[in-house]
Amino acid sequence: MDYAAARQHMIDSQIKTNKVTDPSVIEALAALPREAFVAEAQRKLAYIDRPVAIGAGRRMTEPMVLARLLQSAHLKGGETVLVVGAGTGYSAAILSRLVKKVVALESAPELADRAKAILAQLGVSNVAVVAGDLGAGRPADGPYDFILVDGAAEIVPDALTAQLADRGRLAVVIKDQGIVGRGTILTKADGVVTPRAVFDADAEVLPGFTRPQRFVF
Template identity: 45%
Template sequence: MVNYAAARHNMVENQIRTNRITNNAVIDALGKVPREAFVPKQLRGVAYLDEDIDLAGGRYLMEPLVFAAMLQAADINPDDVVLDVGCGTGYSAAVLARLSSTVVALESDGEMVVRAGALLAGLSVDNVAVVGGSLTEGDPAHGPYQVIVIEGAVPRIPDRLLRQLTGGGRLVAVLADETGLGRVTVTTRVGEVFSSRVIVDASVRPLPEFHRKAEFIF
């Protein structure tokens, strides 16, 4: 039988702390959320490996180190409201819930909306609202947000998502070029000006909705 608590401890000590993740709140959150609860039963034994884990429908749990780097770059404060774009089964939202005041977990897959809601409720995570909707449209009804996190590689950030940030708000995503090379990037809003900086190279799988070509109607 897998000792998940020991596996989680080893993930934090061997994958996270040793790779320039120094934010204690991020480290603590990753050490307390049971990652295995959010993956298919047959994959729970590999839940703490440093790799992406398939869920369904193009969703996956992002590898722990890249996710940790994104969280550290977001510089989340305890009173922040966070939009989690592409929450899948809810693991990312559960971690974000430990770092912030409120999380709006956005998911376009209806079955995953239900699954995420049930898993989070089962873990008594009471500061997350799981909502269904288009990932590229965001969720302006519950915004604006101090932080937006996109759970997968995207070629660009839609302006409508950036517009849902507060002044001083941060959007964190892995921006990937046509070759697949990705970089954890933080975009900050100051008034009507958006500035971006690259944090670290990262290779994660794409979030499908952001890669679909526009359809034209004649």
């Protein structure tokens, strides 16, 4: 399979046609081999416009959703970033080309190990992969100018927004118990977090980001 051609087709048919115009985001997507971040048996699916299984019951976010979230964050290049639910490291690798430093948090040890190996193989040097509870974030390396929740959430834990720097942004797909969600940017200013829905989107809800069930009597 010609992965370079598939990558260009993804950009032409999925990215540029869905209001992604930021040249830095497009260049990062064009430069990185998305197929390297999935298992060999899944590589032919690496560039489809749907989430792709990466193991541990998880899926890699659709390229268009990732691109629009990153574009909506208006990154300048000097940011310190946290990726929550980094999986095998694709979104962290994209961000490595857009910002100064990336902390990639992953709760599944096998995915974290694969992310470390893939990023090392690609020569990505400004991403630190760490294992831990996704909902708790990584306060030791914060505060963060930008947090990407690489997946969907029914709720965004306060622990994550607490790790945003003032004027920091958090990007996530917000879903309401299985209904197709909205790509959303949360901005923190003077301790107040304000959400702004940007576009319709779908993604897999990350472990620990579901709304608690309510019992009805």
